Amino acid sequence: MPYSITVKKTEGKPGQVYYPLQLNTIPLPTPGPNQLLIKLSAAALNHRDLFIRQYLYPGISFTNPLFADGYGIVTSLGPSCSPFTHALLNKPVLLNPTRGWDSAPEGPENLAKDFCILGASAGTEVGTGQEWVVVGEDEIVPAPEHLGPAEGAALPLVGVTAWRALVGKSGNAEAGRNLLVTGIGGGVAVMVLLFAVARGCRVFVTSGDEGKIERAVRLGAVGGVNYREAGWEKKLKGMLPPERPCLDAVIDGAGGEVVSKTVRLLKPGGVISCYGMTVGPKMDWVIQATLNNVELRGTTMGSKKEFKEMVEFVREHKIRPVVSRVVRGLDNLEEIESLFEDMKAGRQFGKLVIQIDAEADSSSKL
Numbered sequence: 001m002p003y004s005i006t007v008k009k010t011e012g013k014p015g016q017v018y019y020p021l022q023l024n025t026i027p028l029p030t031p032g033p034n035q036l037l038i039k040l041s042a043a044a045l046n047h048r049d050l051f052i053r054q055y056l057y058p059g060i061s062f063t064n065p066l067f068a069d070g071y072g073i074v075t076s077l078g079p080s081c082s083p084f085t086h087a088l089l090n091k092p093v094l095l096n097p098t099r100g101w102d103s104a105p106e107g108p109e110n111l112a113k114d115f116c117i118l119g120a121s122a123g124t125e126v127g128t129g130q131e132w133v134v135v136g137e138d139e140i141v142p143a144p145e146h147l148g149p150a151e152g153a154a155l156p157l158v159g160v161t162a163w164r165a166l167v168g169k170s171g172n173a174e175a176g177r178n179l180l181v182t183g184i185g186g187g188v189a190v191m192v193l194l195f196a197v198a199r200g201c202r203v204f205v206t207s208g209d210e211g212k213i214e215r216a217v218r219l220g221a222v223g224g225v226n227y228r229e230a231g232w233e234k235k236l237k238g239m240l241p242p243e244r245p246c247l248d249a250v251i252d253g254a255g256g257e258v259v260s261k262t263v264r265l266l267k268p269g270g271v272i273s274c275y276g277m278t279v280g281p282k283m284d285w286v287i288q289a290t291l292n293n294v295e296l297r298g299t300t301m302g303s304k305k306e307f308k309e310m311v312e313f314v315r316e317h318k319i320r321p322v323v324s325r326v327v328r329g330l331d332n333l334e335e336i337e338s339l340f341e342d343m344k345a346g347r348q349f350g351k352l353v354i355q356i357d358a359e360a361d362s363s364s365k366l
Helices: 045-053 151-152 156-169 187-198 210-218 232-239 258-262 288-289 304-317 333-345
Strands: 002-006 020-025 035-044 069-077 091-093 133-136 140-143 178-181 202-207 223-226 247-254 266-273 295-298 323-328 351-355
Touching: 020 333, 035 091, 035 151, 045 288, 045 333, 069 156, 091 151, 133 202, 151 323, 151 351, 156 187, 156 247, 156 266, 156 304, 178 187, 187 202, 187 247, 187 304, 202 210, 202 232, 210 223, 223 232, 232 258, 247 258, 258 266, 323 333, 333 351
Parallel strands: 178 202, 178 247, 202 223, 247 266, 266 295, 323 351
Antiparallel strands: 002 020, 035 069, 035 133, 035 351, 069 091, 091 140
């Protein structure tokens, strides 16, 4: 019987407990009307999965499979599927990693009632930590042809989050603009870098690891600074081009001191697009930001419309998500645990991936 991975509930307080992974056997699902059956080839971790295991995320399910990102092959269709879906039979697809957000630019149409993310969620039974999954035909997109399973699985949630933070929220995803991407190495930050470079932006990065800054430069960043160094913002100022000696926007997933550190670098009316706060649940705000008309814009995940736009951009520009490490086998809990350890320690650069289908070729295409 097929495998799935869930988290097992144990007693403990948020942030102190660490729910263990549990391997299960489940029946092969059958697609209903307007649904399709997908044999999953690969899945990827997100920080959300780590937060779930630490009881730091709302709406946790202990029966629905873990993980939001998935790449797989359509193997059969339920009744009443469209001709478009019929054309995807035996073809690779990506799963939309969210539910309940169609197209509204402000945010989910009914956040409290309908919106959720795949994986160990009380809002949807779907998670990609399983060998087979049934989804609605409107919840998938064809996988870009140049991506193999590992790269494809590395794309969905970080891709749509990065796309919205950069394109939908920053207002500065334009050629020649100067952007700062904080915390390079995380999946979203790396995707922001790739998207921004493809759009002709000058990208600068921060990291506490010089090796990650060097890797970012190889991916197209102009340069970067180590945020562990005192006065890193002054060093960054010296890197800005004379013809445009300011930042147009900061794409931030850290929070903390990002406002006070960048306020003198941002142009009047510059934007901080914040998609996360890994440093802590609070962000500083200083009077200089108000006087400089700096805008702070919160952003998270993205709509189905933005997901489709993002995947099409990846297809058009042949962008390859960065995969940090791949382990093989959904039943290989020891190695899957090692991916979580990488994430906890911040060792990854890019995405951590599980190759589910042993027969799938995880290598890149083209």
